Amino acid sequence: METQLTFRFRQPDEAAASELIAVLLRPEDLKTTPGGEPPQWVHPQIDEALLRYAEQGLFGARPLETQVIPTLGLISAAHVVFVGVQAAPSAADALRGAASVVARTASRLKAQSVEARMIRDIVIGAAGCEPGQAAQVLTEGFLLGQHRRQAERREPKPTHVVRHVEWTAEAGLNEQESQQLQADWVAGIDRGQVFAEATCYARELVNQPGNRLTPEQLAEEAERMAANLDIDFEVIDEWAAAEQGMGGLLGVGQGSINPPRMIVLHYQGAPDDDEVWGLIGKGITFDTGGISLKRAPGMEEMISDMGGAAAVLGAMRIIGKLRPRVNVVMVVPTAENMPSDRALKPGDVISTMSGRTIEIVNTDAEGRVVLADAMTVAVNRGVTKLIDVATLTGAVSVALGDVMTGAVTNDETLLQSVVQAGHRAGERIWPLPSDPQYRQLIDSDAADLKNSGGRYAGTITGGLFVGVFAEEKPWVHLDIAGTAWLTKERGWEGKGGTGVMVRTLAELLTS
Numbered sequence: 364m365e366t367q368l369t370f371r372f373r374q375p376d377e378a379a380a381s382e383l384i385a386v387l388l389r390p391e392d393l394k395t396t397p398g399g400e401p402p403q404w405v406h407p408q409i410d411e412a413l414l415r416y417a418e419q420g421l422f423g424a425r426p427l428e429t430q431v432i433p434t435l436g437l438i439s440a441a442h443v444v445f446v447g448v449q450a451a452p453s454a455a456d457a458l459r460g461a462a463s464v465v466a467r468t469a470s471r472l473k474a475q476s477v478e479a480r481m482i483r484d485i486v487i488g489a490a491g492c493e494p495g496q497a498a499q500v501l502t503e504g505f506l507l508g509q510h511r512r513q514a515e516r517r518e519p520k521p522t523h524v525v526r527h528v529e530w531t532a533e534a535g536l537n538e539q540e541s542q543q544l545q546a547d548w549v550a551g552i553d554r555g556q557v558f559a560e561a562t563c564y565a566r567e568l569v570n571q572p573g574n575r576l577t578p579e580q581l582a583e584e585a586e587r588m589a590a591n592l593d594i595d596f597e598v599i600d601e602w603a604a605a606e607q608g609m610g611g612l613l614g615v616g617q618g619s620i621n622p623p624r625m626i627v628l629h630y631q632g633a634p635d636d637d638e639v640w641g642l643i644g645k646g647i648t649f650d651t652g653g654i655s656l657k658r659a660p661g662m663e664e665m666i667s668d669m670g671g672a673a674a675v676l677g678a679m680r681i682i683g684k685l686r687p688r689v690n691v692v693m694v695v696p697t698a699e700n701m702p703s704d705r706a707l708k709p710g711d712v713i714s715t716m717s718g719r720t721i722e723i724v725n726t727d728a729e730g731r732v733v734l735a736d737a738m739t740v741a742v743n744r745g746v747t748k749l750i751d752v753a754t755l756t757g758a759v760s761v762a763l764g765d766v767m768t769g770a771v772t773n774d775e776t777l778l779q780s781v782v783q784a785g786h787r788a789g790e791r792i793w794p795l796p797s798d799p800q801y802r803q804l805i806d807s808d809a810a811d812l813k814n815s816g817g818r819y820a821g822t823i824t825g826g827l828f829v830g831v832f833a834e835e836k837p838w839v840h841l842d843i844a845g846t847a848w849l850t851k852e853r854g855w856e857g858k859g860g861t862g863v864m865v866r867t868l869a870e871l872l873t874s
């Protein structure tokens with residue numbers, strides 16, 4: 364059951380046909396002048412009731428603030444919900460957030476259809492967002508806010524899905540203007556649907572338990588997705604990986620009965636262009652820590668240790684649908700990090716595909732070890748710039764919490780374009796210092812590098828370790844260990860997998 368989203372201009376005094384009317388307002392829209400025109404949001408009595416709430420300080424149209432008013436038969440919709448929008452930290456985020464609140468209110472009130480009324484400034488692009496972008500982010504906010512993790516139960520709980528959402532604006536522009544706006548809105552809604560659907564796809568991958576999504580199953584899923592989108596797919600199994608010298612991937616995977624895989628997707632949208640993006644996503648389907656075993660509390664959240672893989676797969680899904688004129692090689696190293704008699708041990712030295720050796724000092728620093736080989740695979744396939752996405756370090760949550768993704772780079776220009784794409788996507792990225800001095804912390808007495816530099820500057824040393832394998836090409840590392848999984852819902856993100864970085868990468872590669 365899909366949600367249909369549309370846009371139209373509303374005629375004055377037309378009867379509302381939806382079960383829920385949502386009205387998006389800014390604080391300044393609540394200000395009335397004595398003797399001035401009363402607002403015309405829904406119905407004189409309901410509008411009046413809202414103004415009284417505002418006077419009493421009960422509703423200020425602050426960000427994400429809502430006021431539900433039962434209509435008691437005044438109009439055919441059972442409820443009206445007024446929702447605050449305020450441009451903070453950006454106009455796009457305010458709209459995304461407001462739309463997610465509309466979605467949550469609709470499911471709480473079990474409404475099948477919603478009409479979301481917008482003031483003219485939002486519709487014409489005078490509220491800080493171009494019309495197409497406003498349409499996109501509202502659509503994203505609604506669909507992402509509606510999405511929930513599906514539990515596996517004997518009797519599945521019916522999930523509420525709104526069938527129809529109409530974004531409406533008061534008519535009253537000239538013919539030509541309204542035609543242009545209509546076209547911008549329809550295109551923005553389409554793009555928003557593609558972005559939201561791919562984000563939900565990534566969330567669902569992240570939410571899969573480790574026993575349901577092994578490295579082999581992740582590879583099969585990537586193959587299915589690539590086939591549906593007409594993207595070239597290649598998988599390197601444990602035998603081929605051994606032939607190619609992928610000691611990093613094989614080392615991490617060797618403790619588990621479920622063998623590792625290297626997944627490669629090729630998208631060629633600009634055959635004449637020499638630039639090739641490399642998107643690399645950490646795909647540890649479950650991280651126990653290995654012999655350097657993690658403590659038990661919260662270990663179940665380590666099903667999210669393939670959040671980087673989900674992000675790049677989600678981004679490829681958008682690329683496969685929108686077909687931008689860029690070239691992309693996506694690489695996902697996927698393995699299960701388990702303790703066993705065959706597992707890597709602290710002190711082991713392994714050889715990577717690049718020829719560099721790694722001293723394993725902590726088997727729980729496994730992400731960078733599989734990423735090392737994945738970076739080499741991307742470089743060997745001719746990428747000219749690389750972005751890796753990984754749930755790499757607990758240290759990034761110590762520094763940035765679950766609010767920001769941490770970044771490490773060797774190229775400030777590329778970093779800035781990633782940060783800006785993140786801004787458009789409503790995903791915040793904060794650069795950490797990437798000074799080469801930190802590199803010394805991962806020098807080893809036994810090998811080219813050791814896989815942990817200890818607790819200090821853990822996110823930076825983890826990132827710089829991966830960067831060694833970029834072979835001097837422009838590279839950005841995104842540590843999503845704090846942002847890939849939430850323990851309580853927030854704005855348009857639900858509990859569990861967030862699908863973070865899907866939209867940032869897609870914004871970067873499609874605009």
Ligand code: BES
Nearest residue numbers: 725727728729754755756757758815844
């Ligand atoms: N997958 C973890 C990082 C992680 C922690 C992700 C919490 C999500 C939530 C990673 O493999 C890991 O264990 N990193 C170690 C690195 C250390 C041993 C250098 C860490 O952060 O403790």
Ligand code: MN
Nearest residue numbers: 650727728729
């Ligand atoms: Mn680990």
Ligand code: ZN
Nearest residue numbers: 647650668730
């Ligand atoms: Zn891990």
